Amino acid sequence: MRLGTLGGYLPVRKDGGALDELPEDVLTRASAVCPFSGKARNEDSIGQELFDRDGAQHHAVLGYHQKIVAGHVEEGEYRELGTSGGLTSWVLAQLFEEGEVDAVVHVASTLDGLPNPLSRYTISRSIPDLFAGRKSRYHVQTLNEVMDEVRTVPGRYAIVGVPCFIKAVRLLADQDEIIRNRVVFGASLFCGHIKSTLYSDYLARSVELETPTVRDIDYRHKEPGRPPNRYCSKITTFEEQEVIRGAEQIPMANWGIGIFKLGACDYCDDITGETADISFGDAWLPPFMSDWRGTNVAVARSQLATRILDKGEACGELDVVEWSADKVAESQAGAVRHRRPGLAVRLANRVKAGLWVPQKRVAPASDKEMNSLFAQRMINREAIAVASGPAYLRALKDGGVASFIEEMKPYIRKYDGSRSSTIWRRAATWVILRLPAPMETALRRMAKWLRFS
Secondary structure, three states: OEEOOOOOEEOOOOOOOOHHHOOHHHHHHHHHHOOOOOOOOOHHHHHHHHHOOOOOEEEOOOEEEOEEEEEEEOOOOHHHHOOOOOHHHHHHHHHHHOOOOOEEEEEEEOOOOOOOOOEEEEEEOOHHHHHOOOOOOOOOOOOHHHHHHHHHOOOOEEEEEOHHHHHHHHHHHHHOHHHHHHEEEEEEEOOOOOEOOHHHHHHHHHOOOOHHHEEEEEEEEOOOOOOOOOOEEEEEEOOOOEEEEEHHHOOOOOOOOOOOEOHHHHHOOOOOOOOOOEEEEEOOOOOHHHOOOOOEEEEEOOHHHHHHHHHHHHHOOEEEEEOOHHHHHHHOHHHHHHHOHHHHHHHHHHHHOOOOOOOOOOOOOOHHHHOOHHHHHHHHHHHHHHHHHHHHHHHHHOOHHHHHHHHHHHHHHHHHOOOOOHHHHHHHHHHHOOOOHHHHHHHHHHHHHHHHO
8 A cells, every 4th residue: 555645545566567457366355355345245244244143233323232332431541531431442451451352453643743644553562552542543544564463463453443444354354364363353433534644734734833843633632611522633743832723713624524535435334333343432412512521432242342341330430321322323413414315415426427336235316316405515525525635735836725725615615505594504603613512512402402393
């Protein structure tokens, strides 16, 4: 794999030859492990084989599950230093402590500074090493180097990743007995989409920092008093200067807009990591929205994951409550809309254009469904993702960030215009983003009640 100019990893042949000249048997094997290939097993098939036992239930968004909780870790600094409620690091630490794994494959900061990738997959063989890699990294990754180490160094491994990465490892395990025997646990993070490396560069330049001075970015920095879904970016330089900005302070940093989104993300229908032993997300619903420290939702699918959560709850290390599958889906409503009915729109749009489409669990939208503001909004959102990378590279040669913002304005206006009551919605959003957390939560709850009453 090599990092391309648009900030995403691209497959390359070791001999330098053209990919389309690979032998048919090599392409067949590669397609069998690609999470976006129509020749690979889908999430339903993998999940059923792994988790359809011991009274597991199935949900359209969560897949199979045995236990669902929302809450946080009570002990230590798990919550304070974590992205959300600290459950991801806590569960992985339990795997070490109970002797279930010898190592954890996860993403950690490189501290190499821009323009180098700010994070990469690494392998931790102790709890202190694991803790050094805490926090989410909104940065494109590749598994190829660490999986070579897993294949070379014996042991029992847990792997942490977004849904498509966990699915890829499951598919690889189908083909590779060594991987199948050594990767014994998968932990997924709920995912809206992944950014290219250009996003990190954009954040740095947007706060007027010279990119070579940037050592690291905390993409989910918590600020006291802000609702947990209104997190900040904290950019740290080699001179230990820290710049903190909320998403509303950086043009187009709203996650739903999707600048620098990887193309594959718009053709994924797995939001919650359905092939993982356990998945972690944010409980972005009342009553948790008023707690700026963050609250996790955890979906346990395997017996081991369920037992670990049960133990933590029983001994008081976890402060959690049972949640329903529908509640989890509601907490991820935006991602569900984008990945299910939104995906149907994008599939239909490509079919109409005569382009190849991946085989998904979502059928292309009908002509009637395509004739809607929602469909136009989904198409406009994808156009932003496609246009942003090339536009940014052009802007870096002439005009910088200001030039990039100017070039993207027509795309943003078109996107904003493809929904009803645009002016009022934007005005309401501007006001809400500047309210104290308890008042924002109360207003959102009232708006929801009025919508469904």
